Amino acid sequence: xxxxxxxxxxxxxxxxxxxxxxxxxxxxxxxxxxxxxxxxxxxxxxxxxxxxxxxxxxxxxxxxxxxxxxxxxxxxxxxxxxxxxxxxxxxxxxxxxxxxxxxxxxxxxxxxxxxxxxxxxxxxxxxxxxxxxxxxxxxxxxxxxxxxxxxxxxxxxxxxxxxxxxxxxxxxxxxxxxxxxxxxxxxxxxxxxxxxxxxxxxxxxxxxxxxxxxxxxxxxxxxxxxxxxxxxxxxxxxxxxxxxxxxxxxxxxxxx
Amino acid sequence: xxxxxxxxxxxxxxxxxxxxxxxxxxxxxxxxxxxxxxxxxxxxxxxxxxxxxxxxxxxxxxxxxxxxxxxxxxxxxxxxxxxxxxxxxxxxxxxxxxxxxxxxxxxxxxxxxxxxxxxxxxxxxxxxxxxxxxxxxxxxxxxxxxxxxxxxxxxxxxxxxxxxxxxxxxxxxxxxxxxxxxxxxxxxxxxxxxxxxxxxxxxxxxxxxxxxxxxxxxxxxxxxxxxxxxxxxxxxxxxxxxxxxxxxxxxxxxxxxxxxxxxxxxxxxxxxxxxxxxxxxxxxxxxxxxxxxxxxxxxxxxxxxxxxxxxxxxxxxxxxxxxxxxxxxxxxxxxxxxxxxxxxxxxxxxxxxxxxxxxxxxxxxxxxxxxxxxxxxxxxxxxxxxxxxxxxxxxxxxxxxxxxxxxxxxxxxxxxxxxxxxxxxxxxxxxxxxxxxxxxxxxxxxxxxxxxxxxxxxxxxxxxxxxxxxxxxxxxxxxxxxxxxxxxxxxxxxxxxxxxxxxxxxxxxxxx
Numbered sequence: 040x041x042x043x044x045x046x047x048x049x050x051x052x053x054x055x056x057x058x059x060x061x062x063x064x065x066x067x068x069x070x071x072x073x074x075x076x077x078x079x080x081x082x083x084x085x086x087x088x089x090x091x092x093x094x095x096x097x098x099x100x101x102x103x104x105x106x107x108x109x110x111x112x113x114x115x116x117x118x119x120x121x122x123x124x125x126x127x128x129x130x131x132x133x134x135x136x137x138x139x140x141x142x143x144x145x146x147x148x149x150x151x152x153x154x155x156x157x158x159x160x161x162x163x164x165x166x167x168x169x170x171x172x173x174x175x176x177x178x179x180x181x182x183x184x185x186x187x188x189x190x191x192x193x194x195x196x197x198x199x200x201x202x203x204x205x206x207x208x209x210x211x212x213x214x215x216x217x218x219x220x221x222x223x224x225x226x227x228x229x230x231x232x233x234x235x236x237x238x239x240x241x242x243x244x245x246x247x248x249x250x251x252x253x254x255x256x257x258x259x260x261x262x263x264x265x266x267x268x269x270x271x272x273x274x275x276x277x278x279x280x281x282x283x284x285x286x287x288x289x290x291x292x293x294x295x
Numbered sequence: 296x297x298x299x300x301x302x303x304x305x306x307x308x309x310x311x312x313x314x315x316x317x318x319x320x321x322x323x324x325x326x327x328x329x330x331x332x333x334x335x336x337x338x339x340x341x342x343x344x345x346x347x348x349x350x351x352x353x354x355x356x357x358x359x360x361x362x363x364x365x366x367x368x369x370x371x372x373x374x375x376x377x378x379x380x381x382x383x384x385x386x387x388x389x390x391x392x393x394x395x396x397x398x399x400x401x402x403x404x405x406x407x408x409x410x411x412x413x414x415x416x417x418x419x420x421x422x423x424x425x426x427x428x429x430x431x432x433x434x435x436x437x438x439x440x441x442x443x444x445x446x447x448x449x450x451x452x453x454x455x456x457x458x459x460x461x462x463x464x465x466x467x468x469x470x471x472x473x474x475x476x477x478x479x480x481x482x483x484x485x486x487x488x489x490x491x492x493x494x495x496x497x498x499x500x501x502x503x504x505x506x507x508x509x510x511x512x513x514x515x516x517x518x519x520x521x522x523x524x525x526x527x528x529x530x531x532x533x534x535x536x537x538x539x540x541x542x543x544x545x546x547x548x549x550x551x552x553x554x555x556x557x558x559x560x561x562x563x564x565x566x567x568x569x570x571x572x573x574x575x576x577x578x579x580x581x582x583x584x585x586x587x588x589x590x591x592x593x594x595x596x597x598x599x600x601x602x603x604x605x606x607x608x609x610x611x612x613x614x615x616x617x618x619x620x621x622x623x624x625x626x627x628x629x630x631x632x633x634x635x636x637x638x639x640x641x642x643x644x645x646x647x648x649x650x651x652x653x654x655x656x657x658x659x660x661x662x663x664x665x666x667x668x669x670x671x672x673x674x675x676x677x678x679x680x681x682x683x684x685x686x687x688x689x690x691x692x693x694x695x696x697x698x699x700x701x702x703x704x705x706x707x708x709x710x711x712x713x714x715x716x717x718x719x720x721x722x723x724x725x726x727x728x729x730x731x732x733x734x735x736x737x738x739x740x741x742x743x744x745x746x747x748x749x750x751x752x753x754x755x756x757x758x759x760x761x762x763x764x765x766x767x768x769x770x771x772x773x774x775x776x777x778x779x780x781x782x783x784x785x786x787x788x789x790x791x792x793x794x795x796x797x798x799x800x801x802x803x804x805x806x807x
């Protein structure tokens with residue numbers, strides 16, 4: 040279980056995250072949604088201590104994350120972000136192997152793990168292992184990024200709009216594959232997105248943030264049934280509104 | 296040409312050892328400094344500013360300034376060490392700047408990823424930042440290598456052997472073959488080193504083990520070769536006697552005369568430090584880094600003793616200089632060679648006739664329409680100030696230039712008057728007239744053999760051999776020897792050998 044206890048991050052001019060408390064059950068995927076400046080990315084980066092909180096703390100399975108050095112903590116937490124950040128001077132295999140390498144796994148363990156993970160993200164190990172990241176498409180790169188984040192069997196996955204920069208078809212594909220991988224591995228994850236459709240599709244629960252504060256958290260059904268305020272209601276209506284608009288558009292076309 | 300090539304292994308290995316050592320130390324300092332600057336941006340303005348400031352100092356000046364600095368801390372002021380320090384300083388900037396640029400140019404997403412996968416700052420540096428910045432850093436090392444190899448040729452005037460020995464002595468004695476060999480060798484060395492480092496970097500980047508192992512092996516072999524030959528020189532005959540020469544023909548010939556005389560009489564090994572800067576030679580002798588060289592009484596009088604040049608008799612001045620050197624500086628005067636090489640104002644004979652000038656007093660009247668050329672030091676020397684004061688000289692323009700180019704400028708009428716040297720073979724060769732110093736402003740310049748206190752103490756037999764040379768060279772003989780080198784293209788060592796082989800060296804007592 041992951042607990043965020045009164046997390047606050049203040050900058051000189053503004054409060055990015057304001058007294059945020061949340062808990063995520065093991066095996067659960069919590070989606071953070073909200074507009075830009077709502078504090079969702081900052082919250083994610085506070086969890087693996089890429090940013091240190093001004094006050095408050097994060098607890099994983101009953102242990103305070105401040106108890107160990109930040110780099111060691113991060114080796115136990117998978118991290119995936121929109122720009123992927125594959126190391127261009129390493130092969131795909133070496134990128135995937137990086138956290139196990141830092142942890143000092145044996146060469147045999149690492150080789151086996153790399154092949155297993157490439158298979159998991161549907162990339163043929165023999166074809167991709169020795170490629171350079173520059174020879175990958177955007178979708179392939181994000182698959183490798185996902186494999187890299189999963190490599191050391193993390194307790195928790197943090198994903199910051201991982202599919203945000205992909206074309207719609209690739210995005211849909213990857214969303215589905217990610218959902219099935221997650222189920223297969225029973226991952227605990229916090230997933231940041233500004234795409235409500237993605238949030239509803241992937242999330243066990245959704246937390247809505249606004250100006251650094253938690254507005255509401257609950258299952259998609261709970262949120263739909265009883266939105267805390269008009270903003271949440273609006274947010275939840277977006278996918279439906281878009282679908283209806285499309286329907287109308289396509290319907291008119293087929294009628295004519 | 297073949298005689299020049301015979302010197303190549305010695306000059307090349309010394310040049311290589313100096314350059315490689317300076318480059319290695321510069322990289323060892325600049326890369327960590329660059330990393331520190333990258334981590335703490337506040338360090339950037341002072342550190343890059345300092346490195347840039349060093350870079351703007353002309354190479355020759357930076358090298359020359361090391362001599363008094365080293366002497367001030369009690370270290371050996373001439374030779375490879377001060378040159379190494381100066382070249383290292385000179386090599387810092389490109390490496391430092393490129394290290395900072397290379398690290399700053401890394402995509403922030405990669406830093407985010409490096410931290411995200413759990414790298415410590417150290418792991419991030421070694422596994423991500425340095426490998427990615429490597430091509431840019433190596434680019435800096437290559438730039439630095441070319442600069443350092445080029446600038447190392449300027450180490451010659453401070454007594455460090457380098458390919459500059461070819462260039463300085465070649466320019467001074469109008470030996471174009473020597474200049475050519477020196478330039479080609481230095482350029483080849485610079486390009487070769489540049490390509491080796493490039494190969495090393497390409498090998499690391501492309502992970503071609505064979506490439507970078509080849510490059511490392513070649514660099515290692517070069518370093519080993521240079522170090523071994525430097526070691527051989529160091530472990531040579533127990534402390535060879537060091538003989539210096541300033542960068543002009545007469546000095547090269549006289550240094551050879553001294554060396555051959557010592558070798559013939561005592562069999563002691565000698566080691567020559569050619570093309571030393573004027574005050575570098577004196578300071579080195581006073582500090583005991585140099586054992587013997589020839590200087591001129593008037594030079595010591597004016598530039599070392601800071602005495603004014605008002606009419607002093609030749610013998611009286613010589614006696615006072617000798618007394619000063621022995622008592623104040625512990626330097627022994629092994630004797631006056633028997634000729635004077637004074638500064639003199641010279642003109643083309645036809646131009647002098649045309650203007651009706653034969654004395655400096657007459658020149659003064661025409662000076663405002665004339666241009667004068669002088670060697671680098673002339674216009675800064677006390678003699679020039681005295682000439683100006685005594686005769687009221689005011690030329691339309693005065694140009695400081697390399698002594699070897701000065702005569703050409705006069706020949707081609709680009710200047711009207713030059714500061715010639717009275718024993719210069721080119722005075723006769725170019726049909727120049729020396730203007731009469733009618734008010735006796737320029738002091739006498741007796742050529743005197745100076746010996747260090749150490750030589751006098753430890754090698755009395757060598758000092759005795761040098762004393763035998765007193766009074767053996769008159770102005771005509773010196774002028775002939777200079778002309779043999781400058782006009783006939785013979786080597787200083789040949790000319791010196793011929794002189795010493797003459798029966799009884801036509802011994803003559805100094806004029807009085």
